[in-house]
Amino acid sequence: MVSSDHLGPGEEGQIMVTVTTEGKKGPVTKTVQIRSNDPGKPLVILKLKANVLDPFHKGVHEAKEIFRTPCSRCHVEKGLGKSGAFLYQADCLLCHRRGKSAVSISEMKRLTREELEEIIKYGKPDTMMPGFSFEIGGPLTERQINSLVRYIKGR
Ligand code: HEC
Numbered sequence: 170m171v172s173s174d175h176l177g178p179g180e181e182g183q184i185m186v187t188v189t190t191e192g193k194k195g196p197v198t199k200t201v202q203i204r205s206n207d208p209g210k211p212l213v214i215l216k217l218k219a220n221v222l223d224p225f226h227k228g229v230h231e232a233k234e235i236f237r238t239p240c241s242r243c244h245v246e247k248g249l250g251k252s253g254a255f256l257y258q259a260d261c262l263l264c265h266r267r268g269k270s271a272v273s274i275s276e277m278k279r280l281t282r283e284e285l286e287e288i289i290k291y292g293k294p295d296t297m298m299p300g301f302s303f304e305i306g307g308p309l310t311e312r313q314i315n316s317l318v319r320y321i322k323g324r
């Protein structure tokens with residue numbers, strides 16, 4: 170956003186730039202190109218640099234914390250009302266993917282349906298895997314958990 174699109178020689182104006190940091194971590198660069206009919210410098214490139222700090226993922230947390238604010242905004246809300254693959258993507262993939270601490274779906278698949286159900290419902294002690302069952306304060310209904318077991322075994 171520019172305060173004025175007409176500036177006489179030597180005049181000043183302001184440019185407002187918004188950098189969205191949601192979902193970003195570490196160094197972020199945004200470039201802005203300013204074109205004008207200035208004969209000496211028709212193009213000026215501004216580089217804005219920022220370092221996005223992640224306030225959520227440092228320090229030690231208890232697994233169940235992801236169900237409460239502020240964590241729930243990313244770890245629970247996106248899965249509300251979803252099931253199967255969509256629910257897996259929203260609630261599970263954050264931790265269960267290559268490069269992260271938890272196993273990927275291809276390894277999870279070797280567990281039996283009963284084992285999967287048990288772990289998804291009640292969690293895995295001494296790990297960051299919380300119990301997702303509604304019965305014990307988690308966000309997922311019996312039906313949603315069954316849909317996940319079916320999705321995982323069906324892959
Ligand atoms: C702004 C969204 C957001 C919020 C808020 C958030 N998380 Fe996350 N979390 C993510 C994403 C995205 C990932 C996937 C890992 C990544 O991409 O770095 C993740 C991954 C994780 C992981 C797995 C990390 C790993 O390397 O295996 C844990 C544990 C976790 N979050 C716990 C928490 C806790 C506890 C809170 C609250 C204090 C929280 N998160 C708040 C988005 C969020």
Ligand code: HEC
Nearest residue numbers: 260261264270271272277285288289293296297298301317
């Ligand atoms: C905050 C991170 C986090 C989230 C979110 C999460 N898990 Fe986990 N999960 C873990 C960790 C850590 C382990 C223990 C390490 C391991 O076994 O991979 C684990 C273990 C498991 C296991 C046992 C794997 C095995 O081989 O013993 C299953 C099954 C599982 N999770 C399924 C899920 C499902 C389904 C979801 C989504 C509803 C989910 N997890 C969400 C972190 C998470």
